[in-house]
Amino acid sequence: MTGRLLRIEPPDDAAFAPFGEFVAPPAPGQRRAFYSAHFDPIPSQAAPVLHVNRVAPSELPLTCDTVERHPRAAQCFxxxxxxxxxIMVMPTDAEGGPSRDGARAFLVPGDRGVVFRPMVWHMGATVLDREASFAVLMWRGGPQPDDQFRTIPPIIMTG
Structure with missing residues (x-):
C-alpha cells in the first residue's frame, strides 16, 4: 500500500461540522429533526432531485484516489x-482543490445519514459488509454544472 494513511474515526458531530452534518433520528421527546437549512438558498434555476443509489461493498483498508464536490448545492445521503x-471529506485549499492535509474519515452506522455542505470535497458512497442503498437528495440544474471531480494522490483509510 502506497499513499497517505488516514485512520477512520467514529462519527463525531463537532469534528464533522465544518464539512456538513450527520442526519440522526429526533432526540427522545422530539417528533422531528430538521435539516432543511442545508438546502437554502436554492441555486439559480435548480430543481430538487431525489434518487436511490445501489452501492457494492468494499473492504478495509480503503484506497481513495478520486474525490468530488458540488460547489452550489448540499448533498444528502x-x-x-x-x-x-x-465517508471521507476534505476542505478546499487556497487554489480551489482538495486539501489532503485536512482529510477526515468517519465510520457511520446505517441508521444515520449525512449532509455534505456545498464546496466540500468527499469520497463517493462507500459501504462495508454488504451491498447497500441510499436515497440521495440535492439540487440539480441551472446554468453551471455542479459536479466537480479531482484525482488525488491515494489516501488509504484503515479502521
Whole structure:
C-alpha cells in the first residue's frame, strides 16, 4: 500500500461540522429533526432531485484516489438498507482543490445519514459488509454544472 494513511474515526458531530452534518433520528421527546437549512438558498434555476443509489461493498483498508464536490448545492445521503459506511471529506485549499492535509474519515452506522455542505470535497458512497442503498437528495440544474471531480494522490483509510 502506497499513499497517505488516514485512520477512520467514529462519527463525531463537532469534528464533522465544518464539512456538513450527520442526519440522526429526533432526540427522545422530539417528533422531528430538521435539516432543511442545508438546502437554502436554492441555486439559480435548480430543481430538487431525489434518487436511490445501489452501492457494492468494499473492504478495509480503503484506497481513495478520486474525490468530488458540488460547489452550489448540499448533498444528502439517507441510508435505506445500509449496514455501515465510510465517508471521507476534505476542505478546499487556497487554489480551489482538495486539501489532503485536512482529510477526515468517519465510520457511520446505517441508521444515520449525512449532509455534505456545498464546496466540500468527499469520497463517493462507500459501504462495508454488504451491498447497500441510499436515497440521495440535492439540487440539480441551472446554468453551471455542479459536479466537480479531482484525482488525488491515494489516501488509504484503515479502521
Amino acid at each position: 439517507l441510508p435505506l438498507d445500509v449496514a455501515r459506511y465510510v
